[in-house]
Amino acid sequence: MRPATARAAGLLAAAGALLIVALLSVWIGTRHIPVTATWLLLWHNDGSAAAVIVHDLRIPRTLLGLLVGAALGLAGALMQALTRNPLADPGLLGVSTGAATAVVLGIVYLGLTSVTGYIWLAFAGAAVVSVLVYLLGTAGRGAATPERLVLAGAAVTAVLFAVTSAVLLLHPQAFGQFRFWDVGSLAGRQWDVLARLTPFFAAGTALALALARPLNALALGDDLGSALGARPARTRALGALAVTLLCGAATAAAGPIGFIGLTIPHAARLLVGPDQRWLLPYSMLLAPILLLGSDILGRVVIAPGELQVGVVTAFVGGPVFIALCRRRKLVTP
Numbered sequence: 001m002r003p004a005t006a007r008a009a010g011l012l013a014a015a016g017a018l019l020i021v022a023l024l025s026v027w028i029g030t031r032h033i034p035v036t037a038t039w040l041l042l043w044h045n046d047g048s049a050a051a052v053i054v055h056d057l058r059i060p061r062t063l064l065g066l067l068v069g070a071a072l073g074l075a076g077a078l079m080q081a082l083t084r085n086p087l088a089d090p091g092l093l094g095v096s097t098g099a100a101t102a103v104v105l106g107i108v109y110l111g112l113t114s115v116t117g118y119i120w121l122a123f124a125g126a127a128v129v130s131v132l133v134y135l136l137g138t139a140g141r142g143a144a145t146p147e148r149l150v151l152a153g154a155a156v157t158a159v160l161f162a163v164t165s166a167v168l169l170l171h172p173q174a175f176g177q178f179r180f181w182d183v184g185s186l187a188g189r190q191w192d193v194l195a196r197l198t199p200f201f202a203a204g205t206a207l208a209l210a211l212a213r214p215l216n217a218l219a220l221g222d223d224l225g226s227a228l229g230a231r232p233a234r235t236r237a238l239g240a241l242a243v244t245l246l247c248g249a250a251t252a253a254a255g256p257i258g259f260i261g262l263t264i265p266h267a268a269r270l271l272v273g274p275d276q277r278w279l280l281p282y283s284m285l286l287a288p289i290l291l292l293g294s295d296i297l298g299r300v301v302i303a304p305g306e307l308q309v310g311v312v313t314a315f316v317g318g319p320v321f322i323a324l325c326r327r328r329k330l331v332t333p
Contacts, residue, residue: 007278010271014285018066021292025062026054028296030304061186063194065292065309067201068186068254071246073287074208076261077268077280078246081215082239083150089262090247093153093240097160098129099251103181104164107174118181119196119252126248129156134240149236184257184310186295197249204245205284211239212276219274257310259317260287267320290316 027038033050041054075090082088090096102125106112112121136152168175214235250257268282291309294316298307 007272011278011281011285014282014289018285018289018292021289021296022062022066025065025292025296026058029053029058029299030306056190060189060191060194061295062292064189064253065186065295066288067194067198068250068257069260069288069291070284071201071204071250072257072260072291073264073268073283073285074205074280075243075246075250076263076287077265077276077283078208078211078215078239078243079261080265081219081276081279082236082243084219085150086266087262088150089258090243090250093133093149093243094129094156094160095126095244095247096251096256097157097164098125098127099123099248100182100256101125101129101160101164104167104174104178107177108167108171113177116190116192119193122252123197123200123248126251127244129160130240130244130248132156134237149240180308181255183308184255184313185308186254186291187306187308189253193253197253200245200249204242204249207238207242208246209280211235211242212280215239215276219276255310257291257313259313259320260291263317263320264290290320 026042027033027035031050031053033041033053037050038054041048041051042059045051045055072090075095076088079088079090079093080086099122102121103112103118106118106121110117110121112118133149133152133156136156137149168178214231218232218235247261264287265279265283268279268286272278272282291313294312295309297316298309298312301307301312
């Protein structure tokens, strides 16, 4: 089988696996609904209590998991390509920390109490911090190199973490509310969350996939990439914008969720190599499989209670990443 044919077949297999996991996510929950009844309720809302659970709780939760997982997988692959750092993840530019700081300030000073209220503040915080990091990375002489962006992101993240900690220490009553968002969860998100953030997911996805060829050129170095027609500064700026849209929307919707953006690009790279034209679509499909699978596991492992998906991804993603490191030496993307 030709390499391109094998990769396309693998992509179809990943899409099939994602469909199965999505159906399991709609079926499995703290309240047992027979699989046949769940299937029928997918196509016919009869107004019963089971139908309310399926249509108002599980389907929005599953769709959000699909969007958030795909966004984090794409953002992680982009970050590793832009910074040429195999240990980069979407939080490297301070996106998650910026969202968290904005949410804390909104809880304390604006009196926000619902996930819907967090969304725009979290997204705005992620966007502002991404722009700040990029401006710091381009300050002075020279272009925005990967090293300067990483250093700027680390500095801004440290400052914002200190601000968040200080505000929570001064207002301990806000910590109880903030921690349920900060741990990362897909539960309790309704259709309005999906409606508000889907345009950002769509724009970020389209932009990320459009950058596949320029990222392949930049992997050869700025000089050779420029000779091949790529524009390093433009590509990095658009890449940072895509990461902001994807990670900002994902963090606003579900809170900070770790290991997805770090682990999945390495798994995809093992399957298809460093070609971004294949790596990005594979990351976009594999990441929601891990996220939804972790969410399903969190529903059943301590039933009738639930573990938030951010906790489960840490337990699942950590060993998976260690296994990847032991199986194959990580190389620069």
